[in-house]
Amino acid sequence: MKRASRDRRRDEILDVAVQVLSERGYRDASMLEIANRAAASKETLYAWFGDKQGLLAALIERNAQLVQAVLAGHLKGEAPPERVLFEFGRALLELLLGDSAVAINRAVIAEAKSDPALARTLAAGGRQAVLPSFIRLLERYAEHEELKFDDAAQAAEDFLGLLLGDTQIRRLHGVLPRPGKAQIEARAVRATRAFLLLYGRERMDELS
Amino acid sequence: MKRASRDRRRDEILDVAVQVLSERGYRDASMLEIANRAAASKETLYAWFGDKQGLLAALIERNAQLVQAVLAGHLKGEAPPERVLFEFGRALLELLLGDSAVAINRAVIAEAKSDPALARTLAAGGRQAVLPSFIRLLERYAEHEELKFDDAAQAAEDFLGLLLGDTQIRRLHGVLPRPGKAQIEARAVRATRAFLLLYGRERMDELS
DNA sequence: CAATAACCGTACCCAGGGGTACGAAAACGT
DNA sequence: ACGTTTTCGTACCCCTGGGTACGGTTATTG
The missing domain is CATH 1.10.357.10 (Tetracycline Repressor, domain 2)
Incomplete structure (x- = not known):
């Protein structure tokens, strides 16, 4: 249960991220907006993905799969x-x-x-x-x-x-x-x- | 004479701009670095091209020609x-x-x-x-x-x-x-x- | 050669956002 | 139900870089 819900949450966040990315472009997509729209906190994003480029890397990998x-x-x-x-x-x-x-x-x-x-x-x-x-x-x-x-x-x-x-x-x-x-x-x-x-x-x- | 030298100067600046752009990418290409490397002042850049995107627009047009x-x-x-x-x-x-x-x-x-x-x-x-x-x-x-x-x-x-x-x-x-x-x-x-x-x-x- | 305009250099202002710290709250496991 | 762990919200630091103001200097014009 735990693993599955974590993964689901991660997917939700990545969905929001790609959405914001698509609306604003990379430069103007702020970590804060992604966090807010995902009902997550900025710190969680940094804890999970390291930094902004790490988030992008995660996006890339998921899309590749x-x-x-x-x-x-x-x-x-x-x-x-x-x-x-x-x-x-x-x-x-x-x-x-x-x-x-x-x-x-x-x-x-x-x-x-x-x-x-x-x-x-x-x-x-x-x-x-x-x-x-x-x-x-x-x-x-x-x-x-x-x-x-x-x-x-x-x-x-x-x-x-x-x-x-x-x-x-x-x-x-x-x-x-x-x-x-x-x-x-x-x-x-x-x-x-x-x-x-x-x-x-x-x-x-x-x-x- | 005046027109020609102004145009030459403009070309020089655009050359530097495309150079810096090519080295750093748009986000990390700062107006200051372009100005310095062209031995021009930042204010001149803004006077001639309006803003950073204006400079890029000028680059595009010259390249198109x-x-x-x-x-x-x-x-x-x-x-x-x-x-x-x-x-x-x-x-x-x-x-x-x-x-x-x-x-x-x-x-x-x-x-x-x-x-x-x-x-x-x-x-x-x-x-x-x-x-x-x-x-x-x-x-x-x-x-x-x-x-x-x-x-x-x-x-x-x-x-x-x-x-x-x-x-x-x-x-x-x-x-x-x-x-x-x-x-x-x-x-x-x-x-x-x-x-x-x-x-x-x-x-x-x-x-x- | 004087007067005027353009330009250079520098210093400054300031918003935005990446990244961190920390207490509160919720979720989870036991 | 209780303690632990994760996550949330907020506030903060801080630096980069776009954009502006201004005095000094160098060209350009007449």
Whole structure:
């Protein structure tokens, strides 16, 4: 009981933190406001997370676990590549363009100079945890001759590029609102089609 | 004489500002340090630029002019598309992944919540100024039947996606060092090849 | 060369917020 | 029910850095 309620409390606080972060940005998100809105005390925050950057680090790690959990499900599929790519792309877009990820990425970028470790944590939990699985997925398709390429890592990056374009950066800039489900699906469909044109089985030529 | 020397001085100050920004990040770049390193006084900074965000805005605008000047040259080409795309891509990568653009983008993202106007300024001088020209370039090629697509804007975004992948964001995170000329050229070559596979004249089919 | 304007340096003001200390209150375990 | 531990609320320290005021100094103009 004790452990569970502590964890729940911790989750509540992190929820509030990401909320405040998302409303105010890292610089203007004060520890006091987070404490107040969470009905906690500032001292508790410092006791649990060390300092402001520690709180951010905790946010990053929790988000990374969510990302891994969601995406792992899409990377084991035996379904045809167009289906798996679409589902994976849809889920990835929803995560990366969602409010939480945007707020966290903004904070990490803002602190990139003063605390590079935050960015490493983010990369370790996000890209580094997911990309290898995605690459291996592509390689499995290649073995079954449903896809064709020289360099799986390169193909993976191409898919991500086609999927995201510059939407993530425009989202970070605040110029792009959070896309709706319809727009996300449209992007995922398009990226999947383009990717299959590049690497589908009927295309087995150059691109050295 | 007067106007020229004032402008030169202004440029000097902005050079120092972007330098400090790049070293410290927006939050830790103090007006005092900028003033000292430029052998100027803090009051002069405030007289010329209003406040800290005004200084950042001036930085953004100057950088935007540079970007437009550099890229405009690559968008009038009569050369074959593979050549023009490569040159354009190379130049764009060099700009977007360079230290100045990274520092400025970080600052804009950090301030996205507290001053959305900065992001709009950046978008207006960058993407909005360049993308239409790029789209019209693609359309001209389509008219000469050297490229084939339904939606030029979509094709343009695909090129950007293939070109950048997630390098820009990883650069903003500080996880990726500034790429050398060789790496930049390799990326530009690859993006161009992939783009031509998607939209080259021998491929005139689907991708609705 | 005088007069005027711009600029430099310095000193100052002040709000905000990160981080700490401590007594009161609540929650928990026994 | 009682003692212990955790958490709450508040008050406080303190330093950084944005922004302003002003006298002295250096350019610019006529």
